[in-house]
Amino acid sequence: MSGWVRNRSTSNVLWIIILLQAILDTLQHAIVRFADSEHSHEFQDIEIAIDRSFIHKDEHRAFWKEWLRAELMKTGRTNTGTFMTIKEWPSDHPFKKKYKVHKGSFDYSDLFYKHTDFHDSKSMVGLQIADICANIFYRYFRDDPDTRAYDVLRPRVVGRDGSVIHCISVDDTSLHKDNLSNHVSELDVEKWKRLAEERDQLRELI
Numbered sequence: 604m605s606g607w608v609r610n611r612s613t614s615n616v617l618w619i620i621i622l623l624q625a626i627l628d629t630l631q632h633a634i635v636r637f638a639d640s641e642h643s644h645e646f647q648d649i650e651i652a653i654d655r656s657f658i659h660k661d662e663h664r665a666f667w668k669e670w671l672r673a674e675l676m677k678t679g680r681t682n683t684g685t686f687m688t689i690k691e692w693p694s695d696h697p698f699k700k701k702y703k704v705h706k707g708s709f710d711y712s713d714l715f716y717k718h719t720d721f722h723d724s725k726s727m728v729g730l731q732i733a734d735i736c737a738n739i740f741y742r743y744f745r746d747d748p749d750t751r752a753y754d755v756l757r758p759r760v761v762g763r764d765g766s767v768i769h770c771i772s773v774d775d776t777s778l779h780k781d782n783l784s785n786h787v788s789e790l791d792v793e794k795w796k797r798l799a800e801e802r803d804q805l806r807e808l809i
Contacts, residue, residue, distance in 0.1 A: 607666055615657070619667060623674050626651060626719075631686050632761075634698070638689045646698040651719040654730050664721050675715040705796055707803025736760065 608616065630649075637645050653671075658664050686709065692699055702709040724730035736756060743753040779786060 608670060618656070619671060619674075622653065623671060626653075626675065627686075634686060634688060638692075643692075643697055646696070646701070649714055649718060651714070652727055652730055653719070653721045654724045654733070655721045658721055668719075668721060672715050672719060675719070676712060705799055707799035707801070708796070 630651075633645075655664065658667050688698070688709075689696075694700075701713070702711055704710045722730060724734055739752045739756055743750055
């Protein structure tokens, strides 16, 4: 798979890297935006649908999907404390019941492996709406003088405090140039649990 990715164009690779960060940021924003109890049911069956965009062949779709899933699991795995959760959420909150495996630790393998996929936008209304929203934002950041659509849309797609999903910057510092063994180690389960509990105290939102 690494050989296949290496043969992709720069734009293709950057597309998947930005997509990875966008998914993680969107899930985090959703947790905060729909934190109130009346929205708890929204977390019962989360589905992540992605526009296939330039991915047309089934073989390419399979490669992109597996690479994206692997990166999502690496970034959002149980012991990294990726997402901030809501301190006031009860233990039976759908999000906690489905993904929490230990105090301060969550396992998102079911979401990223079974409920994340690429789809044709023509077959999904949700993706068509996302396309319209993306075009509105594109026109705004292209300095289109007519910002009426943007002004109406923006409050509905950002955090309550106006926080925005940012793209990430990729340069030479993003690459490991030394021996990869310097970045891996044997998993110490007890240490993993202890660190998860410590992060839980710092990560939960008030």
